[in-house]
Amino acid sequence: MVEFLVAMLVTAALVPASAVVSRRWGAVATPRADRWSRRSVPRIGGLAITAGMLAGAAVGPLTARVLVVAFVGILVMAALGLADDLRSVPPVARLLVQGMLGAGVGTLLAWRPELTSGVLLVVALSTITVPLLANATNLVDNADGLAASLSAVSGLALAAIGAVAGLPEASAVGLVLAGAGVGFLLHNRPPAGVFMGDVGSLPLGLGVAVATLLVVVGALDGGRADAPALLIAVPAAWAFQLGDLAMVLVTRLRRGVSPLRGNVDHTSHRLMRAGLGPRATLSVLSALALAAGSIGVVAAASRQPAVALMLVIGVALGVAAFEVLLARSVPFDEAHADVARPRGPTRRAPRRPTEGSEQG
Numbered sequence: 001m002v003e004f005l006v007a008m009l010v011t012a013a014l015v016p017a018s019a020v021v022s023r024r025w026g027a028v029a030t031p032r033a034d035r036w037s038r039r040s041v042p043r044i045g046g047l048a049i050t051a052g053m054l055a056g057a058a059v060g061p062l063t064a065r066v067l068v069v070a071f072v073g074i075l076v077m078a079a080l081g082l083a084d085d086l087r088s089v090p091p092v093a094r095l096l097v098q099g100m101l102g103a104g105v106g107t108l109l110a111w112r113p114e115l116t117s118g119v120l121l122v123v124a125l126s127t128i129t130v131p132l133l134a135n136a137t138n139l140v141d142n143a144d145g146l147a148a149s150l151s152a153v154s155g156l157a158l159a160a161i162g163a164v165a166g167l168p169e170a171s172a173v174g175l176v177l178a179g180a181g182v183g184f185l186l187h188n189r190p191p192a193g194v195f196m197g198d199v200g201s202l203p204l205g206l207g208v209a210v211a212t213l214l215v216v217v218g219a220l221d222g223g224r225a226d227a228p229a230l231l232i233a234v235p236a237a238w239a240f241q242l243g244d245l246a247m248v249l250v251t252r253l254r255r256g257v258s259p260l261r262g263n264v265d266h267t268s269h270r271l272m273r274a275g276l277g278p279r280a281t282l283s284v285l286s287a288l289a290l291a292a293g294s295i296g297v298v299a300a301a302s303r304q305p306a307v308a309l310m311l312v313i314g315v316a317l318g319v320a321a322f323e324v325l326l327a328r329s330v331p332f333d334e335a336h337a338d339v340a341r342p343r344g345p346t347r348r349a350p351r352r353p354t355e356g357s358e359q360g
Helices: 002-024 046-059 064-086 091-110 117-139 146-165 168-188 198-220 227-255 267-273 278-302 305-329
Strands: none
Touching: 002 046, 002 168, 046 064, 046 168, 046 198, 064 091, 064 117, 064 168, 064 198, 091 117, 091 198, 117 146, 117 198, 117 227, 146 168, 146 198, 146 227, 146 278, 168 198, 198 227, 227 267, 227 278, 227 305, 267 278, 267 305, 278 305
């Protein structure tokens, strides 16, 4: 638990400093047509998350190889996120960097003296998983505290799965992730005093991916009997990040809108338009994510592929039904995007053409 405490305390201690740095660098979110917030808020508070994750990883029971993966991965994602926060990085370039990082992460985590099909599978999964979870986490940074809360829940679920499976490094990375999320959340329960920005959401997504991949590598190493159950269980830990991503992609494509353009049409935005306040929205989504993650832990603990498959299919169907029902019950109308926004300043800055941390 020391890695959790260190990540939490360092993150919490540095959030106020990150807000000061944000203002000095002019990194302040102003109200925009494609963002929910109606306030001017410092937007690179994720610098504290990066520092907290690095500190937590440094004290955790990680081998040199995993420590290198954690440090390099967090720093690369933080640098990419900071560049996007301050200058804006084209989506193709972002994905290219994330994909290359994913391939490197997978190679370092799974490499053995002689490459095997299992190692190649991990590299392929990592090349997909790192960009997927980094961007899914980035996209749920669209309401006060949501990305930090969902990342903390995912971290706790992956830590529990690692503990059940006897994989201490997966547990350690999950606890680092959870600690950083909780530390940031201490300052940012609605209304948030500082946004994390891409410099915070991308390292959190990297943490989700690395903890997931450590479970995968552990499951494939040594011909474990419970390997299928572990592989099936891990997606439940981040089901709601993926559910929001899928809902947004499908609904935007159906409206003929670019999936890469930011907008206030996410799960959290629809819940608030349906009448929930920001704190209630955060509580509902966090509770649902915790339930899904807990089912994933039960699936891993069952050690039975059939049981794990039924449980995780139930989670997938539940998340899909929730997102479909919400999308149909609270349809997004481009012409009425400002309906049910929080009150505040109405000055708008020009739209950016690409999606980023959608709070600010």
